Amino acid sequence: MLSEDQRDALQELINIGMGRAGASAAAVLGEFVQLSVPRILILRPGLIPAALERILGSEPLTAVRQGFHGDLRGEAVVVYGAAHCRELADLMGYEDLLEPGAERELLLDVSNVLVGACLGGLAEQIRAEVGFSAPSLMAVDEAAASLIDVRDVDLPCALFVEVNFRLEVRSFACHLILLLVEEQILVLRNAVDRFLEAL
Amino acid sequence: MSPLNADEPGGFVADHLDVGVFAIDAAFRVTLWNRFMATHSRQRAEAVIGRNLFECFPELPRGWLERKVRQVQALRNYAFTSWTQRPYLFRFDHNRPITGGVDAMRQNCTFMPVRGEDGSVSQVCVTLQDVTDTAIAHQALAASLVELEREKAEQQRLIGELEEAHMQVLQSEKLASIGQLAAGVAHEINNPIGYVSANLGSLKRYLDDLMKVLDAHLELAAELPTECRERVAARTAGIDVDYLRADLPQLLGESCEGLERVRRIVLDLKDFSRMGETEKVPADLHRCLDSTLNVVANELRYKAELEKCYGELPEIECVPSQLNQVFMNLLINAAQAIEERGRITITTGSVGDEVFVSVRDSGCGIPPDELRRVFDPFFTTKPVGSGTGLGLSISYGIVERHGGRIEVDSTPGQGSEFRVWLPLHGGAD
Numbered sequence: 001m002l003s004e005d006q007r008d009a010l011q012e013l014i015n016i017g018m019g020r021a022g023a024s025a026a027a028v029l030g031e032f033v034q035l036s037v038p039r040i041l042i043l044r045p046g047l048i049p050a051a052l053e054r055i056l057g058s059e060p061l062t063a064v065r066q067g068f069h070g071d072l073r074g075e076a077v078v079v080y081g082a083a084h085c086r087e088l089a090d091l092m093g094y095e096d097l098l099e100p101g102a103e104r105e106l107l108l109d110v111s112n113v114l115v116g117a118c119l120g121g122l123a124e125q126i127r128a129e130v131g132f133s134a135p136s137l138m139a140v141d142e143a144a145a146s147l148i149d150v151r152d153v154d155l156p157c158a159l160f161v162e163v164n165f166r167l168e169v170r171s172f173a174c175h176l177i178l179l180l181v182e183e184q185i186l187v188l189r190n191a192v193d194r195f196l197e198a199l
Numbered sequence: 200m201s202p203l204n205a206d207e208p209g210g211f212v213a214d215h216l217d218v219g220v221f222a223i224d225a226a227f228r229v230t231l232w233n234r235f236m237a238t239h240s241r242q243r244a245e246a247v248i249g250r251n252l253f254e255c256f257p258e259l260p261r262g263w264l265e266r267k268v269r270q271v272q273a274l275r276n277y278a279f280t281s282w283t284q285r286p287y288l289f290r291f292d293h294n295r296p297i298t299g300g301v302d303a304m305r306q307n308c309t310f311m312p313v314r315g316e317d318g319s320v321s322q323v324c325v326t327l328q329d330v331t332d333t334a335i336a337h338q339a340l341a342a343s344l345v346e347l348e349r350e351k352a353e354q355q356r357l358i359g360e361l362e363e364a365h366m367q368v369l370q371s372e373k374l375a376s377i378g379q380l381a382a383g384v385a386h387e388i389n390n391p392i393g394y395v396s397a398n399l400g401s402l403k404r405y406l407d408d409l410m411k412v413l414d415a416h417l418e419l420a421a422e423l424p425t426e427c428r429e430r431v432a433a434r435t436a437g438i439d440v441d442y443l444r445a446d447l448p449q450l451l452g453e454s455c456e457g458l459e460r461v462r463r464i465v466l467d468l469k470d471f472s473r474m475g476e477t478e479k480v481p482a483d484l485h486r487c488l489d490s491t492l493n494v495v496a497n498e499l500r501y502k503a504e505l506e507k508c509y510g511e512l513p514e515i516e517c518v519p520s521q522l523n524q525v526f527m528n529l530l531i532n533a534a535q536a537i538e539e540r541g542r543i544t545i546t547t548g549s550v551g552d553e554v555f556v557s558v559r560d561s562g563c564g565i566p567p568d569e570l571r572r573v574f575d576p577f578f579t580t581k582p583v584g585s586g587t588g589l590g591l592s593i594s595y596g597i598v599e600r601h602g603g604r605i606e607v608d609s610t611p612g613q614g615s616e617f618r619v620w621l622p623l624h625g626g627a628d
């Protein structure tokens with residue numbers, strides 16, 4: 001689906017986008033954010049649960065989903081381990097013990113920041129206009145393999161971009177996964193081609 | 200982008216949308232306030248625009264809102280709130296004050312960056328959507344879900360109880376029908392046993408007499424002339440009188456023993472069918488236990504170390520002879536479960552308004568698949584002759600008639616514990 005060159009270029013674009021994302025997330029969170037080098041996979045949807053399990057292990061997970069639309073369409077999923085949810089409260093300046101409602105709001109908020117930063121960064125690189133829907137809670141304390149129900153995903157393949165966030169001072173970490181459907185991969189490919197031509 | 204102007208078409212739409220729209224600048228001064236916001240907050244645009252948002256609405260969650268807006272400015276990105284986590288941003292009345300059952304308008308908010316010419320963001324536009332109807336429907340659904348879950352759990356519990364009751368009914372029914380059968384059989388067998396045992400008694404006496412006659416004859420035969428003795432010897436050749444004399448009483452003794460065993464089984468059966476005494480009197484279970492221990496002392500002595508851990512027991516209403524039989528069954532089973540030498544522990548005590556007597560052994564234990572069958576009449580794993588398979592089912596019936604129950608806990612290879620629970624104040628009957 002992507003040539004070697006296109007793939008490298010896409011990796012590069014995503015790297016730059018994510019770099020910006022790290023900077024703006026740090027500005028909001030007030031802490032230095034480390035980002036892993038994004039991993040890009042093109043997968044059949046049926047393989048997504050297995051990929052998630054390989055990346056995330058077997059601990060119970062909490063996940064937030066957020067749709068994006070415009071020149072790029074797809075879904076972003078931010079996945080947290082149970083222990084890391086609690087770190088967040090502190091991070092975002094909620095001093096008191098969180099009631100479940102507030103804890104969830106916080107999760108949604110942080111997810112929104114991360115997704116917005118990453119996709120915003122990427123969109124800027126490829127000059128795409130992207131809008132966001134409100135994030136929603138997708139799973140609470142579920143196994144990685146059952147996070148995404150692929151039974152009703154009727155697509156030949158999906159782009160799977162995985163980034164890890166880590167805060168320098170705290171043990172907080174989470175994973176961001178972008179899922180793009182096949183036609184959107186073509187959009188990305190065109191953008192990549194434009195990028196390569198401009199070089 | 201400049202704040203939307205109500206005189207322009209876009210501004211007109213923003214003003215007349217059924218959605219709250221307002222905007223603020225970097226200093227949180229209101230730059231846009233549409234009609235929805237005005238009518239619901241009862242603050243006209245002229246009264247709000249240009250003023251600090253928190254000044255106009257001091258009840259707003261200031262720290263949180265400031266963070267949210269700074270986020271949008273820094274990231275130039277959307278942000279959201281959902282009524283499920285934060286019911287509302289502004290406390291507005293909602294359109295169902297009477298039938299709704301919620302205290303204020305539920306709101307979903309979207310925070311949008313307003314980009315200036317240079318791409319920087321200083322203003323943030325907020326839309327506020329009235330989702331009260333959805334929220335009410337959602338709450339009703341959630342409530343009925345909870346109710347359904349509760350009902351489901353309740354049904355599950357009832358099914359469990361029914362199953363248990365069903366098992367108990369089955370067990371009592373089995374016992375009852377076997378009891379009837381047993382009563383009949385016991386009655387039928389009692390008669391022949393009666394006369395066979397009477398006959399055996401007579402036979403023994405007759406035999407003694409016959410022996411005396413034989414002795415006399417043998418003694419006198421010695422004095423007979425040789426010719427006569429030879430004729431007698433010829434006619435009794437091949438008969439070993441000494442052997443007969445030794446074996447006959449033994450045969451007879453064994454027959455009596457066998458008969459005694461039959462009689463005991465019949466007695467068991469009779470008990471099983473609830474014959475005999477049934478009157479309840481206050482009794483000291485420790486006394487019952489001790490007298491039972493006296494009776495079975497011989498059977499236990501060679502098998503086990505006996506340990507008594509008696510707790511405090513008040514007197515209870517019971518039929519002591521029947522409980523004796525229960526304890527005897529348990530103790531004998533315990534001894535029989537021990538191969539070489541082991542330990543039998545008797546523990547008593549009370550919990551709430553129940554007392555318990557537990558007999559624990561270090562014997563062979565009971566495999567899980569047999570555990571549910573040990574109370575079945577005629578279930579036995581013992582060789583013919585040493586087990587009737589009635590002991591536990593009789594005990595079960597007796598304890599049940601006392602309003603109590605028997606619990607078993609067993610680990611194959613390590614031992615078993617049979618625990619008899621009885622109510623303090625006699626059960627039914």
Ligand SMILES: Nc1ncnc2c1ncn2[C@@H]1O[C@H](COP(=O)(O)OP(=O)(O)O)[C@@H](O)[C@H]1O
Nearest residue numbers: 532533536573579580581586587588589590591
């Ligand atoms: N303490 C025990 N340890 C191991 N097995 C036991 C024990 N008590 C009862 N059982 C098992 O339950 C069966 C039924 O016991 P019971 O009704 O007293 O009949 P019986 O003793 O005549 O076999 C026994 O044959 C034995 O297999």
Ligand SMILES: [Mg+2]
Nearest residue numbers: 528532590591
């Ligand atoms: Mg027995």
